[in-house]
Amino acid sequence: MTFLTGQIIAGLLVGAFYAMIALGYSMVYGIIRLINFAHGDLYMVGAFVGFSLFGVAGAVSRNGMLVAAGIVVLVMCLVGILGVAIERVAYRPLRRAPLLSVMITALGMSLILENGVLVTPGWGSLYLVYPVGLSSQGLTILGYQLTLGQLELAIIAIVLMAALYLFVQLTMTGKAMRAIAIDKDASALMGINVDIVIAITFFMGAALAGIAGVMGGMYYGQINYLMGFDLGLKAFTAAVLGGIGNIPGAVLGGFLLGVLESIGGGYLGSEWASVFSFSILILLLVVRPTGILGEKLGARM
Amino acid sequence: MIGQNIARKGPDVRRYSWAGILLAIVAVALVPHFDPDPYLISVATLAFVYMGLALGLNMVVGYAGLLDLGYAAFFAVGAYGSAILATTYHWPLLATAPAVVLMAIVAGLIIGGPTLRLRSDYLAIVTLGFGEITQITANNLQITGGATGIFDIPPLSLFGWQLLQPVDYYYVLLGMVVLYAIITWRLRRSKIGRAWLAIREDEDAALAMGINTVRYKIYAYVGGAVFASLIGLVYGAAMTAIAPTSFGYPESVLCIVAVLIGGMGSIPGMLVGGFLVEAVPEALRNLADFRLLLFGVVMVLVMIFRPQGVWPAQSMRWAKRLTGAARPADVPAAQGEDLGS
Numbered sequence: 001m002t003f004l005t006g007q008i009i010a011g012l013l014v015g016a017f018y019a020m021i022a023l024g025y026s027m028v029y030g031i032i033r034l035i036n037f038a039h040g041d042l043y044m045v046g047a048f049v050g051f052s053l054f055g056v057a058g059a060v061s062r063n064g065m066l067v068a069a070g071i072v073v074l075v076m077c078l079v080g081i082l083g084v085a086i087e088r089v090a091y092r093p094l095r096r097a098p099l100l101s102v103m104i105t106a107l108g109m110s111l112i113l114e115n116g117v118l119v120t121p122g123w124g125s126l127y128l129v130y131p132v133g134l135s136s137q138g139l140t141i142l143g144y145q146l147t148l149g150q151l152e153l154a155i156i157a158i159v160l161m162a163a164l165y166l167f168v169q170l171t172m173t174g175k176a177m178r179a180i181a182i183d184k185d186a187s188a189l190m191g192i193n194v195d196i197v198i199a200i201t202f203f204m205g206a207a208l209a210g211i212a213g214v215m216g217g218m219y220y221g222q223i224n225y226l227m228g229f230d231l232g233l234k235a236f237t238a239a240v241l242g243g244i245g246n247i248p249g250a251v252l253g254g255f256l257l258g259v260l261e262s263i264g265g266g267y268l269g270s271e272w273a274s275v276f277s278f279s280i281l282i283l284l285l286v287v288r289p290t291g292i293l294g295e296k297l298g299a300r301m
Numbered sequence: 302m303i304g305q306n307i308a309r310k311g312p313d314v315r316r317y318s319w320a321g322i323l324l325a326i327v328a329v330a331l332v333p334h335f336d337p338d339p340y341l342i343s344v345a346t347l348a349f350v351y352m353g354l355a356l357g358l359n360m361v362v363g364y365a366g367l368l369d370l371g372y373a374a375f376f377a378v379g380a381y382g383s384a385i386l387a388t389t390y391h392w393p394l395l396a397t398a399p400a401v402v403l404m405a406i407v408a409g410l411i412i413g414g415p416t417l418r419l420r421s422d423y424l425a426i427v428t429l430g431f432g433e434i435t436q437i438t439a440n441n442l443q444i445t446g447g448a449t450g451i452f453d454i455p456p457l458s459l460f461g462w463q464l465l466q467p468v469d470y471y472y473v474l475l476g477m478v479v480l481y482a483i484i485t486w487r488l489r490r491s492k493i494g495r496a497w498l499a500i501r502e503d504e505d506a507a508l509a510m511g512i513n514t515v516r517y518k519i520y521a522y523v524g525g526a527v528f529a530s531l532i533g534l535v536y537g538a539a540m541t542a543i544a545p546t547s548f549g550y551p552e553s554v555l556c557i558v559a560v561l562i563g564g565m566g567s568i569p570g571m572l573v574g575g576f577l578v579e580a581v582p583e584a585l586r587n588l589a590d591f592r593l594l595l596f597g598v599v600m601v602l603v604m605i606f607r608p609q610g611v612w613p614a615q616s617m618r619w620a621k622r623l624t625g626a627a628r629p630a631d632v633p634a635a636q637g638e639d640l641g642s
Contacts, residue, residue, distance in 0.1 A: 035422045093605050103368050103425055104561060105604045111554065111597030119590050229550070233433065236426055271441050278430035285423060286415035 007266040008259050013150055013219070015258020016157035020212040021235030022242070022250040023164060024205030030181045030245035031201050032095070037106040038086055040232015041113035042206045046079045046213025047130075047223045048123055054131040068132070075214055076207040083206025084199050092195070110229075117225040127224045130217040153215050160208065165247050167204075177201055181245065230274060234261070237281040243291030252292060326479060333468045342467050344583055349474035350536055352575030355559035356481040356568070357528025362557065363566035364485075364494060365521035366501030367417070368425040371432025372556045375526040377439060377548035378404050379533025384451040384543055385444055394457050394538055398531065405530035409523035417518040421504075424522075432553050439545040450544030457538045470539035477535065481528060482568050488524075489566075497521055498566075551593060558596045561603055563612055570612035 021043055028036045053071045090109050094102045117123050139146055168174035176197045179187040188194050216231070217223045234257060242253025257277060265273030284291070333342060354376060361369045382404045383397040392400075416427045439445045446452075457464045457473065464470065488494045496517045499507040508514050537543050555578045563574025582592045 035426060090601050090605070097604075097608075098366075099421060100362070100366050100368055101604045101608055103422055104557070105601050107370065107554070107557070108597045108600030108604070111593050111600065115590070115592075115594035115597060119594060125590070230433070233426070233430060237430070240423075240426075271437065275434050275437050278434050281430055282412070282415065282427055285419060285427060289419050289423070 003266065004263070007262045009146065011259035011262030012255055013154055013258070014262065015238075015255035016154050017212055017216055017219070017231065017254075018235050018238045018258050019161060019251045019254025020157055020208050020215075021231060022238040022254045023161060023247060024209050025232075025236050025239045026242075026244055026247060026250040027168075027177070027201050027205050029239070031177055031198060032091070032184075033099075034091065034102055034106065035236065036091075036205075037103070037232070038109035038113055039205065039209060040228040040230075040235060041110050042079055042083055042209040042228070043213040043216065043231055044223070044225060044228030045082060045113055045117065046075055046210030047217040047227065048117055048120075048213075048225075049078055049210070050075045050214035050217055051128060051130060051223060052122070072211055072214055075210045079210025079213070080203040080207035083202040083209075086206075087199060087202040092198075110232075114225055114229065123225065125225060127222045129222055130220075132218055150219070153219060156215065157212075160211065161251050164204065164208065165251075168247060173197065173200055234274070234277050237277055237284075240281060240289075240291055241284060243293040246291070246293050249291055249293035256292075326475075329475060330472070333471060339467065342471055344579060346467065346471045346474055346539060348576045348579040349471070349478050350532055350575075351555065351559055351579050352478045352572050353474065353481055353532040354529055354556045355563065355571040355575040355578075356478065356485055357525045357532070358556045358560050359563075359566065359568070359571050360485055360488070360497070360521050360528070361525040362560050363571075364489060364497035364501065365518055366497075367421055367518060367522060368557075369428045369522070369525065369553075370425050370550075370557070371412075371428035371430070371435070371553055372525065372529060373548045373550070373552035374428075374432045374435035375405055375408065375529035376533040376536070376552065377435050377545075378408055378526075379530030380537040380543045380548070381439060381445055381451070381533075382530070383534040384454045384537045387455050388451055388453060389444065394455055394534070395459065398534060401530050401534050402527050405526040406523055409526035410519070413519050413522040417522060418515055429550075432550055436545050436549050439548065445545075448545060450542060451537075452542045454537045454541050454543070456541075457535065464538070467539070470535065473535055474532075474539070477532065478572070482572075486568055489568075493517065493520060554593065554596065558600060561600060564609050567612050573612050 021040060024039050024042070025036065028034060028039065050071065053074060054068075057067055057071060086109055090105050091102060094105055118125055139148060139151070168177060176187065176192045177200075179190070179192060180194055180197055184194055213223075213228075216227070220227075235254065238253035238257040239250045240253070241257055242249030242251065244250075257280070260280060261273050261277045264276035268276060332345070354372065358369060358372050361367050361372075379401050382401045383394060386392040386397040386400060387394045412427060412431050413424075416424045439450075440448055457469075464473065489497075496507065496512045497520075499510065499512055500514050500517060504514055559574035559578045560571065561574070562577055563570030563572070578596075581595075582589070585592065585595075
């Protein structure tokens with residue numbers, strides 16, 4: 001029983017990362033119906049940019065929390081701008097092109113990000129040890145050993161996701177996003193600047209992926225240029241699990257997938273955890289392709 | 302169809318094209334007689350592997366318009382399936398072919414069956430997951446030899462002939478490429494091929510015309526799976542050893558790039574594309590890390606500026622001239638008598 005509780009708590013922690021990335025997938029998919037294959041790699045880029053900035057700033061324990069917070073905000077802005085740039089250069093010219101062309105472009109962008117990091121001097125292909133770790137002060141929840149740092153990460157993730165949800169629900173821009181998701185052309189006729197709202201969506205999704213990258217680097221302690229690939233795939237699974245295009249669904253799907261994978265991996269062996277997640281994805285598409293909270297969505301478009 | 306009459310070529314043109322194709326095959330077949338560098342033969346053999354894979358994937362991506370990001374998984378199914386049967390169970394390698402085909406069909410139905418009913422982007426992500434599952438499985442099972450893979454795969458023997466030399470596999474794979482080209486060319490002009498193109502151009506319209514779109518998409522996907530698995534079988538025999546690293550995501554991407562550069566739907570394009578994805582990295586050997594970066598840039602640029610590839614399928618070329626449209630799917634489904642596509 002303790003084993004199971006432990007796996008569930010570990011799963012919830014990993015699930016927070018899945019949820020943060022899944023949000024980006026879901027928002028972009030909701031607004032322009034594109035699976036942004038490059039999204040998982042934005043998480044990876046965020047981890048690397050954070051790695052370099054922390055390296056420049058030196059150890060945070062000496063500089064205090066303020067510097068760390070500043071760096072995190074800077075990473076969010078940089079990765080957010082990168083997301084907007086990708087949309088502008090690669091996706092916008094193809095907005096009226098067939099789905100196949102846009103998906104291939106997205107795949108190409110993913111390769112460019114991964115291998116761009118690979119060839120960047122100082123980053124490269126090896127696993128890099130993250131310069132900042134987490135507070136290792138321990139505390140015990142339901143008999144499970146947890147560090148304070150892990151708990152902090154989970155709280156930051158939840159706060160950010162709640163903020164995003166409120167932004168989309170309460171602000172004018174959020175309302176515009178929801179309008180575009182329903183009907184892009186009609187929204188344009190109502191005076192919404194579609195290009196800018198799409199750019200804002202990409203910025204927010206990418207910024208969230210960026211901070212998730214920094215948090216992932218701290219959590220796992222090491223980073224690699226391929227870290228975004230696997231995670232992106234799982235986050236997409238999470239988004240589908242919760243119902244793609246749906247923000248609370250993406251969060252729910254992220255946590256659920258994290259827990260399922262942790263339990264499955266716990267019993268089958270951790271090398272099979274990914275196989276377990278992808279099998280869930282395939283099974284889900286057979287049983288309930290709209291996901292848990294998904295509305296009825298047309299089978300094809 | 303309007304395009305058909307305009308695009309039909311005269312009989313002379315067609316005869317010359319046939320002569321050209323035959324001449325090209327004979328020329329390629331004669332290459333080993335001039336005793337070239339063994340390195341050249343090995344590069345050419347691998348180029349044939351990619352050409353064969355590109356021809357198979359062309360059915361899926363080029364004809365039916367489905368994005369398969371885990372194509373190397375079927376290549377792995379063929380290579381591992383035949384290698385396990387041949388080494389652990391001591392089957393003659395050729396006898397594993399029907400079993401390999403069966404495995405590919407079953408795998409294709411398991412992955413494609415549920416997914417092809419949904420929007421086509423789900424297929425992309427599920428196949429991506431399938432590719433990962435396959436590689437992880439090959440890496441962790443005892444029977445697949447884990448990370449070291451399988452050694453001492455017996456050679457193919459055809460009618461009592463043991464194929465031991467690298468040159469033998471040059472010919473076997475050349476033969477397969479020619480065969481695949483002929484099969485896909487005939488398929489393209491059959492009822493199935495017309496259905497695929499109709500689905501690619503407008504799935505809803507195809508459905509409205511009474512085409513069972515799910516069934517034809519499954520045909521394309523499973524057909525591609527079978528093509529890749531047989532190439533995998535021969536690849537294992539040619540290399541005598543296989544390891545999980547040869548069947549990962551980068552290999553699936555290379556297949557997509559080959560189809561894309563060549564020109565989706567175009568058979569000569571697949572040969573050009575298959576050749577390029579093998580030859581360019583060989584030429585840039587000391588820039589190995591830049592290989593996938595380069596291919597990523599190529600993918601984005603091709604999609605934005607030249608979606609029809611370097612050797613476009615003629616239906617697109619004609620249709621483009623007729624309508625002035627730049628993108629394959631923007632044009633009406635004008636299908637010419639396209640010998641080469």
